[in-house]
Amino acid sequence: MLEVKNISKKLDDFNIKDISFSVNKGDYFVILGVSGAGKSVILEIIAGLMQPNSGTIHLNNKNITNEKIQKRKVGLVFQDYAVFPHLSVKENLLYPLKNVGLEKEEIQNRMNELADEMSISHLLKRSPTTLSGGELQRVALARTLALNPECLLLDEPLSSLDIQLKNNLRGLLRKINRKGQTIIHVTHDYEDAIFLANKVAVINDGKIVQTGSPEEVFKNPKTKFVANFSGIKNFFKADIITEVNENLKKAVINNKVSVSLFTEAKTGTGFVIIKNKNIIISNIKPNISAMNNYQGVVVDVLPAKFGVEIIVDIGILISVLISAETLKKYDFFEDKKVWISFKASSAKFLHG
Amino acid sequence: MKKIEPVNLIFAFLGGIVLLFILGPLLSMFFASSPQEIFETTKDVEVQNSIWLTLLTSMGATVVFSIFAIPLSYLLARKNFYFKKLIIGIIDIPVVIPHSAAGIAILGFISRDTVIGKTASYFGFNLIGHPISISIAMAFVSIPFLLNSARDGFSSVPVRLEKAALNLGASPIRVFFTISLPLAWRNIISGLIMMFARGMSEFGAVIIVAYHPMITPVLIYERFGAFGLKYARPVSIVFIGVCLIFFILLRLLSKERKNA
Numbered sequence: 248m249l250e251v252k253n254i255s256k257k258l259d260d261f262n263i264k265d266i267s268f269s270v271n272k273g274d275y276f277v278i279l280g281v282s283g284a285g286k287s288v289i290l291e292i293i294a295g296l297m298q299p300n301s302g303t304i305h306l307n308n309k310n311i312t313n314e315k316i317q318k319r320k321v322g323l324v325f326q327d328y329a330v331f332p333h334l335s336v337k338e339n340l341l342y343p344l345k346n347v348g349l350e351k352e353e354i355q356n357r358m359n360e361l362a363d364e365m366s367i368s369h370l371l372k373r374s375p376t377t378l379s380g381g382e383l384q385r386v387a388l389a390r391t392l393a394l395n396p397e398c399l400l401l402d403e404p405l406s407s408l409d410i411q412l413k414n415n416l417r418g419l420l421r422k423i424n425r426k427g428q429t430i431i432h433v434t435h436d437y438e439d440a441i442f443l444a445n446k447v448a449v450i451n452d453g454k455i456v457q458t459g460s461p462e463e464v465f466k467n468p469k470t471k472f473v474a475n476f477s478g479i480k481n482f483f484k485a486d487i488i489t490e491v492n493e494n495l496k497k498a499v500i501n502n503k504v505s506v507s508l509f510t511e512a513k514t515g516t517g518f519v520i521i522k523n524k525n526i527i528i529s530n531i532k533p534n535i536s537a538m539n540n541y542q543g544v545v546v547d548v549l550p551a552k553f554g555v556e557i558i559v560d561i562g563i564l565i566s567v568l569i570s571a572e573t574l575k576k577y578d579f580f581e582d583k584k585v586w587i588s589f590k591a592s593s594a595k596f597l598h599g
Numbered sequence: 600m601k602k603i604e605p606v607n608l609i610f611a612f613l614g615g616i617v618l619l620f621i622l623g624p625l626l627s628m629f630f631a632s633s634p635q636e637i638f639e640t641t642k643d644v645e646v647q648n649s650i651w652l653t654l655l656t657s658m659g660a661t662v663v664f665s666i667f668a669i670p671l672s673y674l675l676a677r678k679n680f681y682f683k684k685l686i687i688g689i690i691d692i693p694v695v696i697p698h699s700a701a702g703i704a705i706l707g708f709i710s711r712d713t714v715i716g717k718t719a720s721y722f723g724f725n726l727i728g729h730p731i732s733i734s735i736a737m738a739f740v741s742i743p744f745l746l747n748s749a750r751d752g753f754s755s756v757p758v759r760l761e762k763a764a765l766n767l768g769a770s771p772i773r774v775f776f777t778i779s780l781p782l783a784w785r786n787i788i789s790g791l792i793m794m795f796a797r798g799m800s801e802f803g804a805v806i807i808v809a810y811h812p813m814i815t816p817v818l819i820y821e822r823f824g825a826f827g828l829k830y831a832r833p834v835s836i837v838f839i840g841v842c843l844i845f846f847i848l849l850r851l852l853s854k855e856r857k858n859a
Contacts, residue, residue, distance in 0.1 A: 294766055295765075295766075296762045296766070316762075316765040316766055317766070317767075317768045317770060322767075325759055325762075325763060327759070329757075329760050329762075329763035331760060331764070331778060332782070333781050333782055342764070342777070343767035346768035346773065
């Protein structure tokens with residue numbers, strides 16, 4: 248559907264080199280990279296705000312590399328929203344609709360529909376200068392979706408929001424995607440990729456270094472950069488099943504492994520993330536306060552940048568990071584039965 | 600009690616002298632004329648006509664030349680092109696040259712033997728001594744205020760807002776009128792006010808292209824030359840009053856727009 252081929256762009260102090268990827272209709276494609284890696288430049292090139300030095304962009308098999316910005320059918324939501332400060336929220340929503348020459352009634356209906364969908368109907372008369380970051384983000388999203396773009400481009404849409412708003416907006420983005428909207432989302436936050444993406448590209452120093460599903464990219468990083476950048480191998484789709492108390496919940500991963508963790512989410516599906524450096528491995532069942540203790544079998548011992556990575560099968564594969572000294576002292580090897588433990592506070596639940 | 604820094608006291612004293620320097624001559628002029636004299640002057644038809652002429656020619660110059668100046672300011676703020684710095688330098692020339700020299704330059708430009716002069720003659724009027732030439736002289740010396748202020752205004756509009764508008768399907772011309780112009784409006788209004796005010800107060804360039812009909816600064820000069828200080832003073836006071844009223848009114852209007 249959207250095909251970016253060999254795009255390069257030389258900027259004053261920075262280049263992007265030979266960027267290629269393709270996004271299918273309905274995909275949620277996350278481009279992950281640190282600040283200054285060239286993520287926003289890629290979006291601006293797709294949107295036509297910047298011309299590449301070489302390479303092509305095809306949308307639905309049509310070459311749009313040199314197409315006028317206003318004719319591209321891709322909608323870009325800027326990192327700082329770019330909501331017009333001199334227009335009311337309503338006027339902001341009407342702005343794109345008036346550009347395409349729709350009937351007055353049609354414009355009004357579409358605006359009301361968008362305002363409802365994004366829960367901003369109560370803000371229509373307000374000036375954008377009085378809105379919070381989360382509200383501005385919804386206005387920017389509604390405005391961009393007004394023209395039904397073939398592809399929605401999001402530049403760090405969650406970066407300046409607090410955790411609660413982030414969760415709400417993640418949920419909203421997933422809802423928009425599930426309605427069939429193709430989305431390309433650039434971010435520095437691997438949690439966005441895990442929670443939202445069905446396809447991830449990791450970009451470093453202006454080049455895409457790995458592309459694939461979140462599982463492929465995070466669990467089998469092809470380069471040290473990807474491994475170090477994400478640092479996350481233990482993430483699993485999970486359902487909240489029991490409420491122990493207001494915040495302590497039990498989530499079940501793959502109907503196999505139950506994990507105690509802290510979350511405000513009451514029910515529903517999300518992702519459990521456990522950083523491998525927060526997991527303790529031992530030869531006998533440890534007598535410690537951690538709520539999550541599992542017996543398993545070592546399936547692999549791998550060298551890592553700092554120490555050694557041990558993969559333990561407890562019904563799901565868990566990665567544990569230990570030092571070379573610890574490995575030597577406790578002698579973990581393939582097929583050995585071990586115990587792993589982590590605190591409820593070490594497991595994070597992402598929900599939307 | 601909060602202690603006042605000695606350095607602030609010194610600066611306030613020095614600043615006070617500057618304020619006195621501006622206000623002293625103006626206030627002494629006001630106190631030197633009786634209210635009766637000022638009142639009589641306001642009823643003087645010659646004075647009234649000259650004030651109307653000054654206001655209309657300056658306003659005309661501001662409105663007409665803004666149509667050309669505002670797009671140029673936008674280009675200078677947004678685009679990079681060869682000789683851009685040279686053009687910015689050229690814009691400031693009227694500010695630095697003597698205004699009588701500017702008048703001589705304009706006179707040579709619009710006199711009967713030039714293309715512009717001949718074209719005007721073809722339509723049956725002579726530009727020399729015509730209100731149009733007064734407007735041209737006023738515009739020549741005052742247009743840098745509008746150009747520079749509007750350029751600052753357009754520069755302060757975030758480029759990404761214009762890009763966002765393009766991405767939302769707007770044509771470049773619609774982006775200019777719906778995003779760039781409204782967001783730069785405060786600076787543009789400021790520039791228009793400055794251009795209008797500067798045009799009204801112009802004397803040197805105008806007296807060379809058109810002694811008659813008389814704008815108020817020329818009338819003040821003539822009354823001073825023919826009758827002396829006593830007769831020039833009330834006209835000056837009335838004209839300063841009119842200028843201040845317009846200046847304050849326009850400032851208030853632009854402020855209201857800002858708050859709207």
